[in-house]
Amino acid sequence: MSGDSPPANLAATTARRGGERFVPDAGPGAQPPQDPGSGSRCDTIDAAITAAAAAHPDKPAVIDPAHRLTYRELDTATAELAAGLVAMGIGTGTRVGLLAPNNTGWVRTALALTRIGAVLVPLSTLLTPPELLAQLRTASVQVLIAAEEFRGHRYLDDLRTALDSPLTPPILHPELPSLRTVLTIDEAAALRGDATDVARALAAAVTPADPLTILFTSGSRGAPKGVVHAHGSALGAVRAGLADRCITAETRLYLPMPFFWVGGLGGGILSALLAGATLVTEEIPHPETTLRLLERERVTLFRGWPDQAQALAREAGAVGADLSALRPGSLEALLPPELRSRPGARANLFGMTESFGPYCGYPADTDMPEQAWGSCGRPFPGTEIRIDSPAPGEIGEILIRGPHILRGRCGRTREELFTPDGYYRTGDLGRLDDAGFLFYHGRSDDMVKVSGATVYPGEVERALRSLPAVAQAYVTDLPGPRIAAAVVCHTDTSAEELRSAARGVLSAFKVPAVWLLLDSDDPVPRGGTGKVDLPALRALLDAWGTTARNPR
Structure with a gap:
């Protein structure tokens, strides 16, 4: 345990190993926790917009390839739209679904809604009609605002067909008993x-x-x-991680993640808003247009998916894009070699929707102590972590508690979600070292027994990603049981070469028996929330079979 004096935010940064309580030192970038119930600082969306407009009136707040809004314009535009929303009956507590791609209009609509106390329900542009119906029902959505078409999806037409209803107000349909009004995104923008x-x-x-x-x-x-x-819990979670994510008022942040995910809403929109930074986004990332956008807008921080950064790095030379504005803290594939860290030295920010994004990390431009390499860093101020394990230092389920985590879940009681002392069971597996660094070991429901030994697919994925030839890895189990991996490679290699390299970073029983080599992660099946669809991945790998073959 660190011999430093306990930090001032003792209660908020407490971590536990097994049943043992200890307090890691605050570490680089630590900030005092904010009580989301106190009303201090900017703990509602309206307060955050007002403060940002006063502090940075002429700074661009959000930019897409076709439009941009300064903070003053964002304040005015959201206030005008809020008045129109109120005039049509939307107000405090109204649950409003928003189904549209990333652009300045999404930001304006979402902030106008939440500014007046409506409850924003971001909906994935990947949803099929049955999935959309299920989510509208679960969230008891009363008003739906949707793009008419995106990437071949005609959301409202599909919904009309599924319900056999014209969706004219007032909508009274037993499949969606709460829904009363449907608007296109253009109709909403004109309110x-x-x-x-x-x-x-x-x-x-x-x-x-x-x-x-x-x-x-x-x-x-x-x-x-x-x-x-809630407003306070979400904004508190975002604020707690700003320093470790290297987001300041000087940041020009590019984030490809959809706004309907917490990574886009919290890590993008609300992070920029609280920091007074500039957010750069686009509807459909494509290597050449994305590189030109990064160059034109002098983006300083690129956060998102490592495989996208690697694809852009491969194209940057051919396109001749100037990415010299990028700073450490960005995904390293896009940085010049002299600004990159050694493998494993930087923390993998770790969190979940229930924690409103990362709850654990370390400054993204700083190497961790060597004993912590490969870890997710340490808990952010405001989050307590406990490991439900038989003994200190052993792997167990990660439990989290604090003012920044979820307030609840649709259709579930508090007793169903939290332990009697207020911890949320994440379902993730991990361990804490003596300095409070969290090491992730996969999901509790994905543990596999191979020849009587325990294998965590998440651990195998991390080991494979450490190999020079591997850009991305997806690991699961197959009947047998066998470990199987779908691997995206950025150099020409074979399954046998990968197997040999894997033996250097994994125990023999953890080395995959089935290998599927891919040129990109496009074939990897995903669900409507963007996460890997494990049953479909198993089917893909099972069809590939037990023979190590190379589709190249």
Whole structure:
């Protein structure tokens, strides 16, 4: 245990190994925790917008390839739209589904809704009609705002067909008993009204304890879950990780993650808003257009998916894109060699929808102590971690507690979600070392027994990703039992070469018996929330068979 004096935020950063309580030192980038119920600082969306507009009126707040809004314009545009929303009957507590791609319009609509206390329900543009119906029902959505078409999906037409209804108001349909109004994104954007004073009064009445959003998440199995976050808890979670994620008022942040995921909403929109940073986004990332966007907007921080960064790095030379504005903390494939860290030296930010993004990390531009390499860093201020394991230092389920985690889940009681002393069972497996660094070991429901020994697919994935030839790895079990891996390679290699290299980083019984080599992760099946669909991945790998073959 560290011999340093305990940090001032003792209660908020406490971690536990097994039943043992200890307090890691605060570490680089630590910030004092904020009580989301206190009303201090910017603990509602309205307060955050007002403060950002006052501090950075002429700075771009959000940019897409076709539009941009300064913070002053964002304040004005969301206030005008809020008045129009109020005029049509949307107000405190109204649950509004938003189904559209990333752009400045998504940001404007979402912030206008939450500014007046409506509950934002971001919906995935990947949803099929049955999945969309299920999520609208689960969240009791009352108003749906949707793009008419995106990437071949005609969401409202498909919904009309599924319900055999024209969806004209007032909508009264037994499949969606709460839904009353449907608008296209263009119709919503055009809303205006003379309810400005009422909108201001509603915004002023919102408290940090009021619900902000219902975000859908699912693991690799099971139905999606509607996770409820309040204004204060969500903004507190975002604020706690800003320093470790290297986001400041000077940051120009590119984030490809969809806004309907917590990574896009919290890691992108709300992070930029609280820091006074500039967010750069686009509807459909494509290597050449993305590189030109990064160059044109002088993006300083690229966060997102490592495989996307690697694909962009491969194209950057051919395109001739100038990425010299990027700073450490960005995904390293896009940085020049002299700014990159050694493998495993930087923390893998770790979190979940239920924690409103990362709850564990380390400054993204700083190497961790060597004994912590490969870890996820340490708990952010405001989050306590306990490992449910037989003894200190052993692997067990990760439990989290604190003011920044979920307020609840649609259709579930508090007793079903939390332990009697207030911890949320994450279903993730991990261990804490003596300095409080968290090491992730996969999901509790994905543990596999091979020849009587325990294998965690997440551990195998991390080991494979450490190999020079591997850009991405997806690991699961097959009947036998056998370990199987779908691997994206950025150099020409064979399954036998990968197997040989894997023996250097994994015990023999953990080395995959089935290998599927891919040029990209496009064939990897995913569900509506973007997570890997494990049953479908198993089917893909099972069809490939036990023979190590190379599709190249």
